[in-house]
Amino acid sequence: MDADARLVTVELDAQLSAIAQTELRDDRVEWVVADGCDWLAATTEAFDLVFADTWPGKFTHLDQALALVTPGGFYVIDDLLPHPNWPDEHQAAVDDLLATLRARPGWVTAYVDDASGVLLGVRR
Ligand SMILES: C[S@@+](CC[C@H](N)C(=O)[O-])C[C@H]1O[C@@H](n2cnc3c(N)ncnc32)[C@H](O)[C@@H]1O
Known part of the structure; x- marks a missing residue:
């Protein structure tokens, strides 16, 4: 990932996401706690x-x-x-x-x- 890159990561389990967020501190990452089914159904981003x-x-x-x-x-x-x-x-x-x-x-x-x-x- 270059400086302008963005990463969106979707995890159902809030506890797992919280652990990952403490390990990977990076402003380029957007942490989403959601069911991937719902997220995929709603997302139009490329x-x-x-x-x-x-x-x-x-x-x-x-x-x-x-x-x-x-x-x-x-x-x-x-x-x-x-x-x-x-x-x-x-x-x-x-x-x-x-x-x-x-x-x-x-x-x-x-x-x-x-x-x-x-x-x-x-x-x-
Ligand atoms: C194979 S693990 C991968 C975790 C992480 N990407 C990694 O490489 O360590 C699958 C992950 O998907 C999450 N998960 C399971 N069902 C999900 C769903 N419906 N929506 C979002 N995440 C889900 C689980 O909690 C688990 O953390």
């Missing part, structure tokens, strides 16, 4: 990068999250490789999400088969 690190913007509200990304901008998700704590039906949801993103017109995707599994999407 972003150069969206990192969807929980259900909203990934397994729900995908269209809304992708719509926020500027042309040439990035959409990033992780936690895509199988994990022992996944419920039985989660693998199918991940497969479905990856297929949806790879087939999406106007986007180029690259999958990184490392760490927790990362998909990087770039809006044309």
Whole structure:
């Protein structure tokens, strides 16, 4: 992030957000305590990068999250490789999400088969 960059971070749990705010003091960061579903439904702002690190913007509200990304901008998700704590039906949801993103017109995707599994999407 350069000096003019802005980061908006949305967290449902106020306590977790408060801890993060004490650790990361930076005037460029806007801390939002809200349900990501509500925030995504209400936001029309454009972003150069969206990192969807929980259900909203990934397994729900995908269209809304992708719509926020500027042309040439990035959409990033992780936690895509199988994990022992996944419920039985989660693998199918991940497969479905990856297929949806790879087939999406106007986007180029690259999958990184490392760490927790990362998909990087770039809006044309
Ligand atoms: C995988 S963790 C990532 C946390 C943080 N981004 C990090 O990298 O450490 C997912 C976070 O999403 C939050 N969360 C869960 N459901 C949410 C929702 N509906 N809206 C916003 N945040 C949510 C959880 O409280 C948790 O802190």
